[in-house]
Amino acid sequence: MDQIELVRSLKAKNDSKIVMYVGDGLGGLPQTPGGPTELEAAKTPNLDALAARGVQGGSIPVKPGIAPGSGPGHLGLFGYDPLKYLIGRGALEATGIGLIMQEGDVAVRCNFCTVDAEGKITDRRAGRIATEESAPLAIKLRQVKIDGIEIIVEPVKEHRFVVLFRGEGLDGNVHDTDPQATGVKPLDPKAADAASEKTAKIALEFFNQASKLLAGEKKANSLTMRGFSAKPSIPSFEDVYGLKAAAIAVYPMYKGLASLVGMDIIGDPHTLEEEIDLLEKHWEEYDFFFVHFKYTDSSGEDGKFELKVQRTEEFDAQIPRINALKPTVTIVTGDHSTPSFLASHSWHPVPTLLVSDCCRYDGHTSFGEKTTLTGGLGQFEAQYLMTLAMANAGRLGKYGA
Amino acid sequence: MDQIELVRSLKAKNDSKIVMYVGDGLGGLPQTPGGPTELEAAKTPNLDALAARGVQGGSIPVKPGIAPGSGPGHLGLFGYDPLKYLIGRGALEATGIGLIMQEGDVAVRCNFCTVDAEGKITDRRAGRIATEESAPLAIKLRQVKIDGIEIIVEPVKEHRFVVLFRGEGLDGNVHDTDPQATGVKPLDPKAADAASEKTAKIALEFFNQASKLLAGEKKANSLTMRGFSAKPSIPSFEDVYGLKAAAIAVYPMYKGLASLVGMDIIGDPHTLEEEIDLLEKHWEEYDFFFVHFKYTDSSGEDGKFELKVQRTEEFDAQIPRINALKPTVTIVTGDHSTPSFLASHSWHPVPTLLVSDCCRYDGHTSFGEKTTLTGGLGQFEAQYLMTLAMANAGRLGKYGA
Missing domain, CATH: 3.30.70 (Alpha-Beta Plaits)
Structure with a gap:
């Protein structure tokens, strides 16, 4: 039984809401040994405040050492084993x-x-x-x-x-x-x-x-x-999780990936502010929201450390608006790391934060690559993140009696 | 080759003795962010002393986010992949x-x-x-x-x-x-x-x-x-590990689960004291002892934080009697977490302690959910715990030449 089948067999419904806030390519590297990563150099008071009431860890997109493209990176985040669920090149x-x-x-x-x-x-x-x-x-x-x-x-x-x-x-x-x-x-x-x-x-x-x-x-x-x-044969979000899910993204690729797992694509935003506008506007209509921010990745791909720091701060700045909606579970993560040092996608674990009333707080009061090393989520494969989200939302029954 | 087949092929015999001391539902949650869990709030001088000469970590009962029932929870502790070895509802x-x-x-x-x-x-x-x-x-x-x-x-x-x-x-x-x-x-x-x-x-x-x-x-x-x-088709403890194994439990369910993997059920104890009496009495007859304590779970299920703290202290209090028998390997763990905050079984990793002369001490001098985050066992699936016990007991040969 794979994780998807397991979760499908245990899913339960309630009124909870889950937000997955994805900074594409969020993880980074220091410019020199001992230096901060982009995320650590950025002023992120809102992420730090979330960390204080959450649990953090490092998400391994596929397997240790494997840098994924956007396809497998997002399939992992959505809970599908990216080595099992494949998207053909044409698709x-x-x-x-x-x-x-x-x-x-x-x-x-x-x-x-x-x-x-x-x-x-x-x-x-x-x-x-x-x-x-x-x-x-x-x-x-x-x-x-x-x-x-x-x-x-x-x-x-x-x-x-x-x-x-x-x-x-x-x-x-x-x-x-x-x-x-x-x-x-x-x-x-x-x-x-x-x-x-x-x-x-x-x-x-x-x-x-x-x-x-x-x-x-x-x-x-x-x-x-x-x-x-x-069309790839991927069981839908509704089928697996029982979640009515919406995707909010600026770029077509991410709308497309979300549509492959059956999410509704809402609106046509051009900025992160407009994305959060849509989140607020459609809050009552969905159980799950995937909100995608592109520029942490593109600045990393361009090898621009300072720009990625700035983009990370923009990503941080919208968090109070998400908090104001009082999601049952908030997840902050990325589909992979994109260190500006490498100017490309990488295999490094992605800093990931999960906040809920029943997460087991790990005592951290900031969020960065170094703090994740002693975070309560440990290092885990991205494909388990949705299971953790479902559990924290009270949407999973017990396995076995 | 699954873990059970691997261990079976490497098992060796010696005179070592292993005690697995299980506090059912041992893991917990704080009542408020930043507060202690039940285990952290409890006065556990004996567990802390064991921690100082042991190695600790977080045991994931099945997979991240999955809360198990007692059946899969214990199968995992006994080293059987709980997604592979299933117990039918009637059984x-x-x-x-x-x-x-x-x-x-x-x-x-x-x-x-x-x-x-x-x-x-x-x-x-x-x-x-x-x-x-x-x-x-x-x-x-x-x-x-x-x-x-x-x-x-x-x-x-x-x-x-x-x-x-x-x-x-x-x-x-x-x-x-x-x-x-x-x-x-x-x-x-x-x-x-x-x-x-x-x-x-x-x-x-x-x-x-x-x-x-x-x-x-x-x-x-x-x-x-x-x-x-x-009857579920589960290879026996004797077959897999070469261990003559005894189960000591008050409640029928746990005797039954132990009997499904071929352990001898000894005595008919009504209290933890009586369970340890049986451990002492039959010490020479077995290689492995599963000792089950129920009340860390039932107090958690009832949502009673203070009562679970007290039950945890009772669990701690019997440890000197176990130490006095000088087991080669002592394991303290639970089959899952049962936070009183949730009043139910949960998916959170279970604080787990392993003590032997050849464990790699991690420097901790107390035992709780937070210390496990930097413990030497890291976070691991429960099904690997028995392999670690066997290794620490000197009962596993080398894999390959």
């Missing part, structure tokens, strides 16, 4: 640009390429064509029509775009058509199982029509298709 | 009232109910008939006779009783006969597999004879049968 790409996949959809990552008169590939990425030039081509491909199938085409960056097929009887086990070489034609889409035969046929028809539409184009006159994937 | 009920199941037995939880002239259920719980009225009816059912089968009938509480079938060729995969509705007859017992066909037939015969015996009764004139279960 992740579609999700990343904000497409909401429905049951039965198949998403495909496509690359523009160039081919010669015989149809043989001359450049697999069409000279990394600029986005301004590739986007109109992607939009042109919306002219492709296939009976009984809805086709959604969305530009991504440079030579990349996404195609989503929607219709009856589709599945995602189709091999890539990119031959990974020049001087040969793109491969025909080939189904890896019987359930995906129809998808392969439709993909071939899409390729043929698209090739005609692109025939006269100079920068990119053909395409390859990769990472075919159906 | 747990039988165990809970002190029936010792043998290999091949099938236990069933039964409910008295009322039926109309056509045999259709009118009240599934016979109006929650009082125990004083239901017990004589259960005893009356001991008159049921079936060739080649020993039948044990024991009253439980109110409308509940237990039936245990003992004989050749029985297995426990039989569906419940409770239709979960009134206005319909109890279902016939139906086997879910071939090995349980005979059990289903015998259960039907029991139902028919019992219905006749109850026919004239006003309060309860029929029964339903649920949770058919064979």
Whole structure:
């Protein structure tokens, strides 16, 4: 029995409310041995006050030493074992640009390429064509029509775009058509199982029509298709936890990830203030709120220590508004660490704080990487955080008699 | 290879003795943030002295956030993964009232109910008939006779009783006969597999004879049968650890749980003093002793902080008598936390202390929830505690060359 099945079998309902306040890439590193991390250098009076009535620890996103992408990072936070619940590349790409996949959809990552008169590939990425030039081509491909199938085409960056097929009887086990070489034609889409035969046929028809539409184009006159994937088979938040859940995020990727586990995406905020406005406005309608703040991650990715400190302080500043709503359980965490020292996602445990009336206070009065080492949550895999949230909310029955 | 198989393959024998001293529901919570837990408020000079020559940590009964019942709680302490080794509802009920199941037995939880002239259920719980009225009816059912089968009938509480079938060729995969509705007859017992066909037939015969015996009764004139279960398939303590093990407990449930893993149940003590008397008396006969103290749990379940403090002090007071026997390894722990703040079992890690000549002392000189956070055992799943005990007793060989 995995954790998801266990929690599903024990879940109970009550009137409690849970807020998961996620600072993307929250964990950091000092610039020099002995120095503070970004979180420790930041002035965070509100996090410190939460720490005094909470319990803290280090969340390991996947396994020790593993730095996750946003997909597995968030699946872990949402309580799904990120090594078991996988999001196909096409589905992740579609999700990343904000497409909401429905049951039965198949998403495909496509690359523009160039081919010669015989149809043989001359450049697999069409000279990394600029986005301004590739986007109109992607939009042109919306002219492709296939009976009984809805086709959604969305530009991504440079030579990349996404195609989503929607219709009856589709599945995602189709091999890539990119031959990974020049001087040969793109491969025909080939189904890896019987359930995906129809998808392969439709993909071939899409390729043929698209090739005609692109025939006269100079920068990119053909395409390859990769990472075919159906909507990931992930049991929903409602099913597993019995929680009516809302996601509040600025960036499409995080809305998409939340939608994959069945959360409602509310509003279209552009700032953290607007996100908290939405939290307040919809407070009575949901049991669980996932609130996502992007800039602790992007400043870390850019390698900017001081900027990440400042972003962390902005993250801290909205906490009194959350407190004022009196959540039963408040969780502050991140989906992974993004130390500006590394300018990338990392594997380091993520400082995590859980506050409820029945958490076992650990006596800390501040919140940072160092204090988590003696925090009451110890070091734990992120996939257990939702179970702890459910327990602290009084929403889990006893296991066995 | 799971932990049980690993330990079984490495076990070695010597003259060491291990005492596992279990304060049921030992872990607690403060009444207010920053305050002491029950264990921290209690005066426990003997536990503190043990801490000074031991190593401590937090035992997670099942997984983070999961509050266990007594069954999985104790299976974990005994080293069995509580998500893998399951005790069927009938077996747990039988165990809970002190029936010792043998290999091949099938236990069933039964409910008295009322039926109309056509045999259709009118009240599934016979109006929650009082125990004083239901017990004589259960005893009356001991008159049921079936060739080649020993039948044990024991009253439980109110409308509940237990039936245990003992004989050749029985297995426990039989569906419940409770239709979960009134206005319909109890279902016939139906086997879910071939090995349980005979059990289903015998259960039907029991139902028919019992219905006749109850026919004239006003309060309860029929029964339903649920949770058919064979003796759980759990490798014995002797087999896994090579330990001759004794259980000393006041309450039937804990004797029953210990008997399921093959421990000898010694004596019939009524107080903790009498339990330690038995420990002293049988010291030479066993390698391992499980000593169970109930009242840290029951006072917590009743929500009585001060009473739990007092019970914890009583638990502490017997430690010098255990020390005097000079065990090779002494473990003090609980099967779960029972904070009086919650008045129920909880998921919080259980303060756990291990003392041996070769434990790696962590420098603590007191024992409580807060000190465990920096204890040498860290936070660990309960199922690993027996392995640690075996290692500290010098009873485990090296894994691999």
